[in-house]
Amino acid sequence: MERILKISFGIFLMYSVTISMAFDEELIQKGELRKACSKRGNAAPPPQRVNTTMRLIALRELMSSEVRLFTHPVDAYLITSSDEHQSVEVADYDKRREYISGFSGSYGDAIVTMDKAILWTDGRYHLQADEQIDCNWLLMREGHKNIPTRSQWLKSQFPKGARLGANPQIISEYMWRKLTHELAEAKIELVALNVSLIDEIWPKNERPAKLNKDAFVWDIKYAGKNFTTKIKEVRELVKKAGADAMVVTSLDEIAWLLNIRGRDIPLSPFLRSYLIFDMDDAFLYVNWKQLEKNDVFRYLHAKFEFKHNDTVQIRNYTEIWTDLRIKSQLYQKILIPSHCVYSEGASHAIYEHIFADKRLPHQSPIIYLKSVKNPVEIEGMKIAHIKDGAAMCKFFAYIEAQMANGKIFSEMAMASILDDFRYQQLQSLGNSFTTIIGFAANSAKPHYIPTRNTNANVYNNGTVVIESGAQYYEGTTSVTRTIHYGEPDSLMKDAYTRVLIGQMAFAGLTFPNNMKMADSDVLVRKSLWEVGLDYLHETGHGIGTFLGVKESPIAIQYDLEVATKQTFKSGQFFTVEPGYYREGYFGVRLQNVYQVIDKPWLQHTSGHKYIGFKTLTLVPYQQKMFAFEQLSTQQRKWLNRYNEEIRQEVGAELKRHNSMEGFYWMMENTKYIPENGAAIISTRFTLISALVLSLKFL
Template sequence: MRTTLCLYTFNLDLEKQRGELRKACSKYGHIAQPARRVNTTMRLAAFRNLMTDETVLLTLPIQAYLITSSDEHQSIDIDGFEKRREYISGFSGSYGDAVVTLDKAALWTDGRYHLQADEQLDCNWLLFREGHRGVPSMSKWLREQLPAGSRVGLNPKIVSRYTWDALHGSLAAHGISLVALNVSLVDVIWPEEERPPRTVKEAFVYDIEYAGKNYTTKVEEVRSELRKVGADAMVVTALDEIAWMLNIRGRDVPNSPYLRSYVVLDMQKVFLYVNSSQLNGTVRSHLGIGSRIVKSDSVYLRDYDDIWTDLRTESQYYKKILVPSYCVYSEGASHAIYQHIDPERRLPMQSPIIYLKALKNQVEIKGMLEANVKDSAAVCDCFAYIEQRITDGENFTELDVVRILDEYRYEQRLSLGNSFRTVVAFGENSAYPNYEPTINTNTQIFTNSTIVLDSGGQYFGGTTDITRTLHFGSPSDDVKEAYTRVLSGMIQLSMLTFPSRLKMAMVDVVARSALWEVGMDYFQDTGHGVGSFLGVRESPIKINFNSKVSSEQTFKPGYFLSNEPGYYRDGQFGIKLENILQVVDKPWLNHGGHAFLGFKVITLVPFEPNLIKLELLSPHQRRWLNKYNEQIRQHVGAELKRQNRMHGFYWMMDKTKYIPENGSRSLIANLLLAVTSTAFICFVV
């Protein structure tokens, strides 16, 4: 029996390593396909025909083609017009790379999307689950599939230089070459009537009332950083960096206030490459466009596509031009951008703007705090409404709750909508870390399982990101224990005090220890940076014990980040909790020249008392929870009263009742204290 079980497990591991472990893809007979699955048979056939058509390629045939999730600016969230990987594969998650060869198709994605990808990819596709033992990287798989002399095609505008170099270095030694194609093959087979139109909306000025600094000051700050590294110019390709530096915002990207554009900045001028029809008179006046008085911060307008000719010619005027490289969630400039600048003039470096915008000024900090109070009030009022209606026996589906939660957020003053697509996941669906309900998967919400609500808003003052797990019935002991262990990790990270030189990766152990104690874990990052009316996922902040970049970064006062531990039991339920933290200085703790930092929680929404096993929380953690609830009553309670949202107010008051703080310390509390103390000692000594 044991031998049979071991053999079965071994076979499953082999299938996973080969990408063949797929739901409803048996080789024997026909099995009903998941509702979310997209049939890509005809798309792949048309695509493969192009791979050998030299009249389309304008070069020799290729044996494989890579499709990334990016647009030209390596954005995390992209316009529907740019979703080439989703069209060819059917997989709609925000992260994943697809490779099509003449006889196979494969997709790589991380732990957030393993379950979702398995549901959406049809049986034409292999699924490689990143993070699992023995699963090959894309480059290793290509080396195994392709003989020497093979050619792998890519669109150089939507592939970062970082990705290009990594692939080139791995494949070249095996005689496999990368080919930068002047045509995007997905664009050729994507019918115009099926492709969403490109979003082109008017830009607007982000007033100093919210930005805290004039764009002219920011431009000079960037120039100062360029001088430090010996550069006399920089090409800015990331949309969030352009929005921050010029104090302009747009609506060209879903859920993020960006204007599709490029910038070339030198020591005398600022060149903005954009669709000029998107700039009204107010924006032009703000940027000094067309002004008779020429200043070093005046902006010169260029057509969006002129970047490709100008880089070839005008970059010759510079000795060194900084070209952004990889940094955490920022891929850096595309391979095409690098191609258009002479190698001897390139200075590949992480963009200094990443670190300048991550460090919020006092006006931005105030705006982030106010935005999160307003947002927390909206969420409390919405949860009160939903809980009451479901308890009264009304029927709600996941999409109903998405619509309601979005509406409550839109009603808030200075709200510009969501910071990402709202996630409402009930029951089995909540076991998908990044599940997004669709018409095909929309599930009715009952009182017999958890419901995960992950959402965020964009406000003129800041960006929000919050997740809560609710249960409208009587949760099982397993569910309550999982919830409490996730909550325990969240509390421990929130309470942490640490030396300023501590690496980000190290704090992850605090958030995961309660789960690790009983063999639980999650594949996702524990935290990411959060922008100020910018991206909800912002570099350079990333919390993951297994991440190289996390082990190189440190926290700074003025950073904002998420704290989002979770647990997902496949086919049963999911738990996720998320708050935004502000990194704060603790000057009273300075000792021997060592500065100490801590966190301030700015998301203020109650946790679900019905899901908490108090015996798993230490007295210290219970005390923290009582103080947190007191902050909610003070700040969000006042906001709910100001908005006359009394239903939400009474719901909030009921969920933040005092809990007893006395009681014996559990084993988990001792373990967490020991881990925290060890990490503290290691980095102070």
């Protein structure tokens, strides 16, 4: 009888769990599954949660005011994460979506109606968004099944039609057209408002100032090609596309094309500007005071008495809007950048300021030119990653030594120390993005950034995910390592090793140059998939050379449509960053930067060339996180070769600067791994282990 009762209770428990999971799935699809937002309890809200009640009231008052809108009221208002240039990362001044919602992640869109507020974001930010947005908001967790799109949700809310307002300067034409098409049947009109509603309700004394720092020239010894040559190449491609002029709106494209850099976007070396060029002239729209120092005027030939076709004429930043109307009359066709992977293309406002019959929507040729680095840029990226490896080793050595003496660091303190080590490197402009350091439960949030409300102390009983990067004159870096200052448990080791195996499998890949990017992702995730694990973010993305840390056209994700069409090109650089995250417990992520290289000694029978990858990131893995029995002889050999390269390249850099603490730490953490000690696991044991692990990781 006792045995029957135990079985019955087990069945009841399994049934209850199934019902609960189904109920949670329904709430997720509605956006209603929210932490500490239950109407039946009084759970304490997360400390980082932002109260947006008054902000939403102010916004809704504006939405209903014909006087302040200069048009009829709107039923809903869309707020994107973009600035006027559709940047991936934006200045604090432009974080409108963060202001209205409280969510600080880099990706996400918000829609506010008269009685609802809803946020969409992807798997990197599900946990973070849930803790930051208050209970006024619904949360749509993209990546889960049956999550409605923005259009689908709007159509469900307004079956008889509505007016959806938006700021046309911060929405790409790509998104505008897509929404217009999807909402047309439901008679929901997308309305371009002449007033930015978030700007109206954001108090000036609370809003960060707009940055206007001096621009500077990126020297030819780093760029490898002067701007006049680049403009000539782009002009030829614009002409080939069927246009006689082009408007450039993306800040990283202008920075690359003109070899000038700025600091208007924190952590990205960009100058806020627009550019229009035709076959003879080029016009840069910028705050001209930012060009007065550092010989930028002279470099751009802007002060020449006689104009040449390599002269860049300087215009005031806001004159772009009048000049587009005037200049578009002079051309047969003007190329306007369209959507390309992470590059949203030009805004709807840019499109609307060019006569319809003169528009030629086209992916920017600059994206593909700058993604393939020239020999000088390639060498620079290698130098940057050696410097970065040295900075990371010095940081790890310092923290480990201090903790051994009993010192306790918070996440924010560790981030600050790492930033200092990076900034101390020669030709460093500091970080390429905000340093991510998450301990224990915080490490399970893929893009968690510590704040004063969440800042945890780091102890020896959990994993620490550390993701950071730098902007060196030679190149841009990004690296992630997961460490443990105590003894990791078997689940942590298993997850870490599976993530590492995926990264090693990718690094050793040789393939024909017609293979699609999406296909490579299978190798990275395979070891996790074998036990039913995965991560809800992309595996990798392109990275610039003293430019953006995330750039088009490379996107690595097996189910991403664009990745099923794109191929790798020799000379490109990108990240690979697999991970695993168990909410409330621990997280693991490892990230390296790779270079695409030719393998000319191989020839495919179909005539295609073979290419492969070279690992640029040179930072040791933590060996005590390895589940050694899972590593094959070949994988151990790869790790030994990798560690030998770190010793040679980073070791020389550390000794050159007399950083002996970092050198000794590096030598200890790149010690030889026995290559013939891989355990042979039986098929039966493997199946049982996989089943147990998958149950434990639920």
